[in-house]
Amino acid sequence: MAPAKIKQWTISNKEKGFDELQYGEAPFPSIGENSVLVKLHAASLNYRDLIIPKGLYPFPLTLPVVPGSDGAGEVVEVGAKVTQFKKGDKVTTLFNQYHQYGPVDIRSSKSGLGGVIDGTLRQYGAFNENGLIKSPDNLTHLESSTLSCAGLTSWNALYGLKPLKPGQTVLVQGTGGVSMFALQFAKAAGATVIATTSSKEKEKKLKELGADHIINYKTNPEWGEIARTLTPNNEGVDNIVEVGGAGTLAQSLKCIKFEGVISVIGFLGGVDRATQPAILDALSAICTVRAIYVGSKELMNDMVRAIEANDIHPVVDPKVFTLDKVKEAYEYMWSQQHFGKMGIKIE
Known part of the structure; x- marks a missing residue:
């Protein structure tokens, strides 16, 4: 049975730094007919995540928001009209949820996960099926969670x-x-x-x-x-x-x-x-x-094929934080102690 509540992080304001990050409970997400419910197993941080609460991010924001653009996990439920995924699929999030093909446009630029749309620093998330891709077969959830922003x-x-x-x-x-x-x-x-x-x-x-x-x-x-x-x-x-x-x-x-x-x-x-x-x-x-403002779903699928064909494994810092320690992960990354991607394990 699904829990009544989930754990998640939220940013309600900006310009006051990492103290704007709040950890708490939220209602279990529900899905629509075109949506997919994902049990998130891992997320990763980007420099973009660090500058949002510091008020330095130059792109659209809708606050409050669940931060984090990068996440990977397993599909646990699909809407009635979903055709791209089934229960049990391993999936990874797309950064700009509306950027499907070709160059980025104004509409796509305003669909950033973890900025305009609730992101990945939570236990479960409901996403439109167009905002996900199938994770590479050769990667773990933690490795896949690094692809959405930096990889693409x-x-x-x-x-x-x-x-x-x-x-x-x-x-x-x-x-x-x-x-x-x-x-x-x-x-x-x-x-x-x-x-x-x-x-x-x-x-x-x-x-x-x-x-x-x-x-x-x-x-x-x-x-x-x-x-x-x-x-x-x-x-x-x-x-x-x-x-x-x-x-x-x-x-x-x-x-x-x-x-x-x-x-x-x-x-x-x-x-x-x-x-x-x-x-x-x-x-x-x-x-x-x-x-460059990340990339399209089309490009991301091209990247996944290359990762599988060449058995490329993302470079993840050995120090991996748990979901409840996200604020410490922000501090660690801000001090530039990391090498490669900064990973978050989600239970």
């Missing part, structure tokens, strides 16, 4: 505009979830990967994951010039996964190849309009600077 964003960066080709060069920044997915996807495609980090310990892990070249950006602040020398004929990097912000973008522009793509995904290093490069700098570099 990385896949979009490498395949959404100019599909990556074997022999090309990809540069990834740091060791967060997006960068680690990009490293794995690029190596599976036969690309050369340059990675940046500031830690000797993380440098070792990057080598184990297959990074061909590693640059310490603390000891080499002009790492863009160094990265260029690591490419054939010093022509530059084909695809850069840009997560840093104002400071790193300047270096990315120094090493991008003519007609290369810089995929702007985040701003971990902050935003400084006084010092960050101007958009016209892309003209000098003869490159495309492209902002």
